[in-house]
Amino acid sequence: MRASRLVSLLLLLQARGRMTAQQLADELEVSLRTIYRDVESLSAAGVPVYADRGPAGGYQLLDGYRTRLTGLTAAEAESLFFAGMPGPAAELGLGTVLAAAELKLMAALPKGLAERAGRVRERFHLDVPGWFHGGEPTPYLAAVADAVWNQHRVRMLYRRWKAPTPITRTIEPLGLVLKAGNWYLIARSDGGDRTYRVDRVRELETLDEVFERPADFDLAAFWRAYLDRFQREMFSGEAVVRFSPEGMRRLLHLLTPAVIQAARENAGEPDEAGWVRTVIPIESVRHAHAELLRFGGEVEVLEPAELRECVIASARTLLDLYGG
Structure with missing residues (x-):
């Protein structure tokens, strides 16, 4: 030393x-x-x-x-x-x-x-995490990285978003990706390549078994394809909305790049008050409801009817809450 x-x-x-x-x-x-x-x-x-x-x-x-x-x-x-x-x-x-x-x-x-x-x-300085978000704790990151490097199989208890939430998997770790402050593990499991968030690993055991890394596996190419597929599958429907001039300005700060691009590409001509009718992709009615409420009175939902009714119900609840 x-x-x-x-x-x-x-x-x-x-x-x-x-x-x-x-x-x-x-x-x-x-x-x-x-x-x-x-x-x-x-x-x-x-x-x-x-x-x-x-x-x-x-x-x-x-x-x-x-x-x-x-x-x-x-x-x-x-x-x-x-x-x-x-x-x-x-x-x-x-x-x-x-x-x-x-x-x-x-x-x-x-x-x-x-x-x-x-x-x-x-x-020049590179600061990876996004604003107001430092990433979730990843206590097993160093152990995962060691397994990736030395090609050791690992057994992990993993918490996923859908039932059954806790699952146990024996995987072959192929690579790590840092995206927007979060670490993602790409690993081979059950004959396919899958992606896991490292912060959702609850227990980890490095096994003595060494696996053969696929000679044709390209981490960067896999990640690009994964992002493309994720974006395609993320949106399950569309919503027809009207944005005020202020609402159009807020797009950059409140919605994702894919939704912003669609809103601009599908935008019609402004009416006399400057409001613009457009079509945007949505993940679900529930998700779109939460996202569009952030615009306050600068957006009007026209379709689908279910989404419009959800926004109306929220507006009535707010009115009742504030004694309107």
Whole structure:
């Protein structure tokens, strides 16, 4: 552990130049006393590190000195796929490994390129989860990822949305996908490839059995096909509605992209008051009822009659509630 920390300290000084003892301690998550001891150890080993005193001082390497201890370990090389996504990497248990890999890359780059790479990090940041939603807890994510990587079958207790809700499955995990802050496991079960939400795994046991990964399985292609099929099957009907000018402006914020596109493509000419008649796809009457109520008085449901009656009933309930 100490040898790894000494290498990290050396690479930090090589990649970033002068750093104070406090900066090094914060970066390596150790005490100031540990940094002082580590610097003395590097000096005793012949590394030309010296200290400048004063407010602008700190530790730095002798100009022109570069270590060759920049080789990536296998785990560090694998973690580079998550560069720019420290949150997901940490969820998979790769946060420390990724940080070490990035540090080695920075140390290996010529000074000019290292500075340019540093500017990219300062100016661009990827935040995966959607607004107001950090994703559900996934206590078994690291174990699932390990099973995916090592091709081990797993037995899991899974909570699904339809009855029977709790089910036990023995699966062959093929890949993980992060979508809108949620992790999805693609696995082979009962002869077919299925998708599971990792946050719905309630118990997990990694088996000793190793399975043969299908040579023709393409994770990205499978996910694209899954999304296309999900979107096609999601909508079971249509609704004819009228949107006010304000309602049309709210479309972008209140409905999904597929519904927004359909509303625009099917829109007729505005009437004298600016209201637009259009047709939108709906998942179900119940779902459409909840979604359209968010528009308040900026939308009128014309068809189907069942959906219109649901909205009217909600409006009457609100009127009664507020003493109208």
